[in-house]
Amino acid sequence: MNNVVELNDIGMKYQSLNGEIPALEHISLKVRQGEFVSIVGPSGCGKSTLLSIVSGLLRPTSGSVFVESEKVMGPSKKIGYMLQKDHLFDWRTITQNVLLGLEIQKAVTPEAKEYAERLLVTYGLSEFGHKYPSQLSGGMRQRAALIRTLVTNPQILLLDEAFSALDYQTRLAVNDDIYAIIKKENKTAIMVTHDIAESISMADRVIVLTRRPGTVKSCHTIIFGLDKRTPLKSRKVPEFQTYFEQIWKELDVHV
Amino acid sequence: MFKHQKNSVALQPLPISPEHRDYLKHVRRQKIMVGFTQVFILILAFGLWEICAACKFVDPFITSQPSRVFKTMLMLHQEGVLIEHIAVTCLETVIGFVLGTVLGTIAAIVLWWSEFISKVSEPYLVILNSLPKIALGPIFIVWIGAGPAAIIVMTLAISLIVTILEVLNGFLAIDKEKIKLVQTFGGTKLQVMAKVILPASLPTIINALKINVGLSWVGVIVGEFLVSKAGLGYLIVYGGQVFKLDLVMTSVLILGVAAALMYQGVVYLEKMLVKRQGQ
Numbered sequence: 001m002n003n004v005v006e007l008n009d010i011g012m013k014y015q016s017l018n019g020e021i022p023a024l025e026h027i028s029l030k031v032r033q034g035e036f037v038s039i040v041g042p043s044g045c046g047k048s049t050l051l052s053i054v055s056g057l058l059r060p061t062s063g064s065v066f067v068e069s070e071k072v073m074g075p076s077k078k079i080g081y082m083l084q085k086d087h088l089f090d091w092r093t094i095t096q097n098v099l100l101g102l103e104i105q106k107a108v109t110p111e112a113k114e115y116a117e118r119l120l121v122t123y124g125l126s127e128f129g130h131k132y133p134s135q136l137s138g139g140m141r142q143r144a145a146l147i148r149t150l151v152t153n154p155q156i157l158l159l160d161e162a163f164s165a166l167d168y169q170t171r172l173a174v175n176d177d178i179y180a181i182i183k184k185e186n187k188t189a190i191m192v193t194h195d196i197a198e199s200i201s202m203a204d205r206v207i208v209l210t211r212r213p214g215t216v217k218s219c220h221t222i223i224f225g226l227d228k229r230t231p232l233k234s235r236k237v238p239e240f241q242t243y244f245e246q247i248w249k250e251l252d253v254h255v
Numbered sequence: 256m257f258k259h260q261k262n263s264v265a266l267q268p269l270p271i272s273p274e275h276r277d278y279l280k281h282v283r284r285q286k287i288m289v290g291f292t293q294v295f296i297l298i299l300a301f302g303l304w305e306i307c308a309a310c311k312f313v314d315p316f317i318t319s320q321p322s323r324v325f326k327t328m329l330m331l332h333q334e335g336v337l338i339e340h341i342a343v344t345c346l347e348t349v350i351g352f353v354l355g356t357v358l359g360t361i362a363a364i365v366l367w368w369s370e371f372i373s374k375v376s377e378p379y380l381v382i383l384n385s386l387p388k389i390a391l392g393p394i395f396i397v398w399i400g401a402g403p404a405a406i407i408v409m410t411l412a413i414s415l416i417v418t419i420l421e422v423l424n425g426f427l428a429i430d431k432e433k434i435k436l437v438q439t440f441g442g443t444k445l446q447v448m449a450k451v452i453l454p455a456s457l458p459t460i461i462n463a464l465k466i467n468v469g470l471s472w473v474g475v476i477v478g479e480f481l482v483s484k485a486g487l488g489y490l491i492v493y494g495g496q497v498f499k500l501d502l503v504m505t506s507v508l509i510l511g512v513a514a515a516l517m518y519q520g521v522v523y524l525e526k527m528l529v530k531r532q533g534q
Contacts, residue, residue: 057438081439083432091454101440
């Protein structure tokens with residue numbers, strides 16, 4: 001019921017002159033409306049590939065993706081993508097950066113501009129609309145990047161290691177910020193990360209992938225029973241450690 | 256929720272401390288000293304040149320001398336040809352380097368657009384890049400005729416390939432993730448070009464412009480050596496042939512000033528464009 005994203009038996013192989021590299025195999029996954037799912041796995045297991053496939057940037061070699069019951073054939077307006085770095089363009093002001101997606105989709109209307117302005121105000125960037133990205137802190141830049149994604153009003157957000165370029169303290173604060181924004185706007189989110197703690201602190205469900213070729217190893221439903229859950233509060237709950245150890249063991253990290 | 260805002264506010268002007276005032280004074284004094292020394296060296300060189308020639312330590316017939324250069328300049332001016340020669344050369348150079356930059360950038364766009372064309376043209380670009388373009392001079396003269404057109408083509412030949420390679424490298428060095436960002440919004444290749452590649456390459460293109468100013472002067476002077484009836488290059492060759500070193504020296508000095516001014520013009524343009532980007 002209410003599955004906004006559905007992956008059916010996804011397989012992906014990369015071709016190169018030296019042969020074929022299987023990146024993903026038999027991945028099936030369903031994500032409900034409003035759910036926050038995070039995907040962890042050893043590096044190189046195809047996590048980011050999976051997101052690219054969901055977004056329609058990459059065609060899977062086998063299997064199919066459905067977003068709101070429609071088969072994904074290419075990038076869609078229903079999906080917003082957040083990359084590792086904020087990639088705000090130096091030559092545009094924050095407002096111009098935030099409007100980038102709308103410009104590309106040729107959807108810059110007065111209403112859309114107003115919505116962008118409102119988001120900037122709501123998330124504490126209203127004074128910075130005419131500033132350039134170099135004048136903002138890392139956390140603010142990440143927030144501006146999220147607003148750039150939200151302005152096009154996607155139903156589903158894909159976060160691809162979206163916080164890994166930030167230093168640790170900023171990262172914790174931005175986790176809280178972005179989590180609050182996603183929940184407030186009632187978006188469905190799929191986040192890829194190599195940070196186990198981050199994935200547990202934010203997600204309703206953590207999916208562990210195996211080494212390459214990536215397959216689903218296990219799936220953990222995260223329940224903290226917190227009244228008003230935030231990533232920072234979640235980290236302080238005793239169960240957090242239990243989840244962490246479980247997932248850590250499954251990732252089977254050898255150095 | 257948004258506690259971490261404070262570290263982003265721009266620096267406030269503080270009251271100047273004595274240490275800071277000393278530092279500023281030191282910087283200013285250093286700047287004045289550098290400027291003074293630069294002017295001094297210039298005056299010294301010209302002064303020595305003048306004296307050595309006047310006292311016949313060197314033969315002014317061969318080395319010329321500043322006062323004779325000045326007289327030659329006046330003479331050319333009275334004949335009413337000085338401005339004309341300067342104008343001809345400057346015009347050829349400007350046309351050459353604007354054309355070189357524009358055509359080079361367009362060619363780079365084509366090569367970026369089509370990997371096939373890029374791969375096909377690679378060996379040709381390598382050959383054209385290593386070929387001493389001056390060797391093509393006689394061909395241009397025969398094909399185009401002895402005139403300003405041949406000189407501009409000569410200039411283009413020298414600057415075009417470098418521009419293409421430089422700008423294309425700039426295009427390819429742009430973070431792939433920035434391109435991916437535009438694609439996640441459903442952007443087409445044309446939009447990737449317009450929204451990312453071109454604006455992000457502005458510094459590279461300006462850099463190409465800077466290189467092209469220098470190369471265009473080479474192209475124009477070589478072109479004028481080969482064919483022209485006017486221009487500074489023509490004066491230099493003519494002066495050399497009739498052994499009027501005054502004329503040669505005068506032209507070389509004017510050339511130096513004109514080239515430096517044009518380079519400064521590009522630097523100024525760069526400052527204007529970068530300032531608009533707020534960096």
